[in-house]
Amino acid sequence: MAKKLFIDMTKCRECEECTVECVYDHHPVNRGLKSLLETASFQFTCRRCQDAPCIEVCPAEALERNKEGIIERALNLCIACKSCVAICPFGTLMTQFFDFKAPKCDLCNFDEMASSLRCMETCPKHALTLTEQEPDESKYIFELNDKVVVKEYAWEKLK
Numbered sequence: 260m261a262k263k264l265f266i267d268m269t270k271c272r273e274c275e276e277c278t279v280e281c282v283y284d285h286h287p288v289n290r291g292l293k294s295l296l297e298t299a300s301f302q303f304t305c306r307r308c309q310d311a312p313c314i315e316v317c318p319a320e321a322l323e324r325n326k327e328g329i330i331e332r333a334l335n336l337c338i339a340c341k342s343c344v345a346i347c348p349f350g351t352l353m354t355q356f357f358d359f360k361a362p363k364c365d366l367c368n369f370d371e372m373a374s375s376l377r378c379m380e381t382c383p384k385h386a387l388t389l390t391e392q393e394p395d396e397s398k399y400i401f402e403l404n405d406k407v408v409v410k411e412y413a414w415e416k417l418k
């Protein structure tokens with residue numbers, strides 16, 4: 260079974276600031292992982308508020324809802340003011356996303372033989388692992404793409 264990157268977002272959220280390292284050729288400290296975290300948060304944590312306050316508060320009109328109802332941030336518009344972080348009532352957005360430089364993670368194009376990635380080795384919370392774990396909604400583990408699975412907080416109705 261092909262390995263995937265497993266990101267435990269519940270551990271990620273314990274960090275004040277992401278300090279993982281990255282081997283991206285041109286910007287070794289780019290922490291491309293952030294792009295994955297942001298995508299996962301908008302996809303799995305965001306409650307998709309009908310009157311999304313994050314969109315309303317953004318002074319740069321950098322946030323919008325896509326056809327699937329998922330919020331997306333335009334990197335070329337965002338001025339990293341973090342107003343959206345402050346106003347989100349669900350803590351969806353982590354301040355660590357909002358650098359001006361926001362490179363994309365290419366997952367180092369890892370293959371089945373890979374045993375470790377630079378981000379995995381340097382994450383102090385051990386939130387990143389390589390896994391054969393399949394998505395399992397009963398455990399709040401979701402597929403982000405064909406190479407990444409994410410464990411997020413559980414949202415449950417108050418009883």
Ligand code: SF4
Pocket residue numbers: 316317318319320321322332336337338339340341342343344357
């Ligand atoms: S951090 Fe970016 S997306 Fe968020 S409110 Fe500020 S400009 Fe808009």
Ligand code: SF4
Pocket residue numbers: 304305306307308311312313314330346347348349350351352
């Ligand atoms: S305010 Fe937070 S939960 Fe609501 S749509 Fe925006 S990011 Fe999602």
